[in-house]
Amino acid sequence: MSERILLNAFDMACVGHQSTGLWTHPDDQGHRYRDLDYWTDLAKLLERGGFDALFLADVLGVYDVYGGSRDAAVRAAAQVPVNDPIMAVPAMAAVTSRLGFGVTVSLAYEQPYALARRMSTLDHLTKGRIGWNIVTSYLDSAARNLGRGQQIPHDERYEMAEEYLEVCYKLWEGSWESDAVVRDAARGVFTDPAKVHDIEHKGRYFEVPGPFLCEPSPQRTPVLFQAGASPRGTRFAGTHAEAVFVNGPNPGVVRRSVDAVRTAAREAGRDPRSVKVFAMLTPVTGESDALARAKFESYLEHASEEGAMALFGGWTGVDLAGAPSEQRLEYVETDANRSALASFTTADPDRAWTVGELARFIAVGGRGPVVVGSGVTVADELERWVSEADVDGFNLAYAVTPGTFVDFVEHVVPELRRRGRARDSYPAGTLRENLGAAPGPLLAADHPGARYRLG
Numbered sequence: 464m465s466e467r468i469l470l471n472a473f474d475m476a477c478v479g480h481q482s483t484g485l486w487t488h489p490d491d492q493g494h495r496y497r498d499l500d501y502w503t504d505l506a507k508l509l510e511r512g513g514f515d516a517l518f519l520a521d522v523l524g525v526y527d528v529y530g531g532s533r534d535a536a537v538r539a540a541a542q543v544p545v546n547d548p549i550m551a552v553p554a555m556a557a558v559t560s561r562l563g564f565g566v567t568v569s570l571a572y573e574q575p576y577a578l579a580r581r582m583s584t585l586d587h588l589t590k591g592r593i594g595w596n597i598v599t600s601y602l603d604s605a606a607r608n609l610g611r612g613q614q615i616p617h618d619e620r621y622e623m624a625e626e627y628l629e630v631c632y633k634l635w636e637g638s639w640e641s642d643a644v645v646r647d648a649a650r651g652v653f654t655d656p657a658k659v660h661d662i663e664h665k666g667r668y669f670e671v672p673g674p675f676l677c678e679p680s681p682q683r684t685p686v687l688f689q690a691g692a693s694p695r696g697t698r699f700a701g702t703h704a705e706a707v708f709v710n711g712p713n714p715g716v717v718r719r720s721v722d723a724v725r726t727a728a729r730e731a732g733r734d735p736r737s738v739k740v741f742a743m744l745t746p747v748t749g750e751s752d753a754l755a756r757a758k759f760e761s762y763l764e765h766a767s768e769e770g771a772m773a774l775f776g777g778w779t780g781v782d783l784a785g786a787p788s789e790q791r792l793e794y795v796e797t798d799a800n801r802s803a804l805a806s807f808t809t810a811d812p813d814r815a816w817t818v819g820e821l822a823r824f825i826a827v828g829g830r831g832p833v834v835v836g837s838g839v840t841v842a843d844e845l846e847r848w849v850s851e852a853d854v855d856g857f858n859l860a861y862a863v864t865p866g867t868f869v870d871f872v873e874h875v876v877p878e879l880r881r882r883g884r885a886r887d888s889y890p891a892g893t894l895r896e897n898l899g900a901a902p903g904p905l906l907a908a909d910h911p912g913a914r915y916r917l918g
């Protein structure tokens with residue numbers, strides 16, 4: 464039987480995540496991001512479709528690079544307004560029992576002691592279904608509003624992230640022994656003080672004597688998601704990530720990132736196949752190819768190219784306002800998200816992108832591909848990506864929400880199930896086991912975080 468294709472839904476607590484302007488389409492309900500029932504309905508739908516996780520993106524600033532102003536992003540609702548992604552998770556967990564939740568939290572602006580506790584709280588409340596998408600952030604606008612003035616330089620962000628993870632591992636794995644909590648009413652002992660340890664961390668960026676505040680949660684360390692794709696980001700992902708997000712307009716571009724991350728995992732002493740790689744992709748599907756195509760055409764009519772360029776400015780730090788649409792895109796080094804620009808320039812020497820082509824491409828589905836067709840056509844295309852790009856699955860973005868996910872569950876999931884590529888039921892309770900990132904709920908033995916584990 465063929466391998467199962469892993470599936471995450473990709474959403475954000477905002478009106479327009481990757482497909483800017485589509486909020487004006489009559490089928491889009493993105494404005495309901497403020498309503499708890501938007502999230503609980505979505506979670507139930509995804510669990511019915513056998514999805515591994517709902518992955519929630521987040522940023523802490525507005526996209527204000529394009530034209531030196533935030534106006535284009537604000538007008539088009541390009542990832543603004545945006546709420547905190549964490550709040551809806553316990554509500555979604557209450558109406559599901561197996562779906563995982565990958566939550567993005569930046570480590571650039573918060574002490575590890577506080578962030579580690581939030582993650583453990585979520586792991587307890589979801590009974591082990593939490594993943595943390597580790598981001599180092601890329602928007603200067605976030606840095607300005609969070610007391611830093613400007614971002615920490617690109618590669619140094621990853622150096623800080625290395626120490627951040629070390630502190631988190633010490634807290635999650637090395638502070639409380641597994642049998643520390645005894646709840647012995649007769650002796651009046653809830654927790655044995657001898658089994659709770661200070662971590663005594665003193666490093667370049669952080670000083671945390673410990674101990675951790677939370678008792679061990681089902682997975683202890685949440686499943687670690689990461690999306691670094693620059694050389695330094697890839698090394699970080701190869702060392703720490705159990706699931707990696709990659710992004711690129713075609714399987715050839717993505718394949719390079721996948722090979723690089725699997726090599727980095729091997730070099731870090733880990734099984735490269737235990738790192739699950741997801742490519743971002745937007746499926747537009749319906750009863751037939753023609754109906755799906757008609758849907759896509761109607762989406763294009765509502766897409767905002769200006770909003771797309773606002774997103775591109777924030778991702779890359781490159782302002783293309785006023786650039787002629789036939790101008791060719793070139794790579795420049797910035798302190799933003801380096802791989803976003805590379806994927807349209809250096810990563811594919813056979814393809815030159817103009818500014819106009821870029822704006823049209825990004826306006827539906829962001830930086831990833833859009834696959835349009837019946838359930839059979841989309842399933843064929845997913846299988847092609849799996850074989851050509853060597854990805855384990857997909858981070859499925861929406862054109863309209865929740866319509867894109869409803870359509871996918873109705874038309875593509877049954878076809879994938881027929882091919883043995885999607886599951887009917889979940890084997891286990893925790894996200895880590897369901898993803899196949901480790902044989903049990905805890906970090907795999909070859910993961911660097913496992914070194915901090917107490918007996």
Ligand SMILES: Cc1cc2nc3c(=O)[nH]c(=O)nc-3n(C[C@H](O)[C@H](O)[C@H](O)COP(=O)(O)O)c2cc1C
Nearest residue numbers: 520521567598690691692693696708710800801802
């Ligand atoms: C599919 C995908 C999702 C991402 N989601 C977020 C996000 O929600 N928030 C964020 O700050 N960065 C996000 N990123 C950006 C990454 O964290 C990272 O900054 C980016 O991939 C660039 O890494 P690099 O600087 O090593 O090239 C995402 C990247 C990808 C590919």
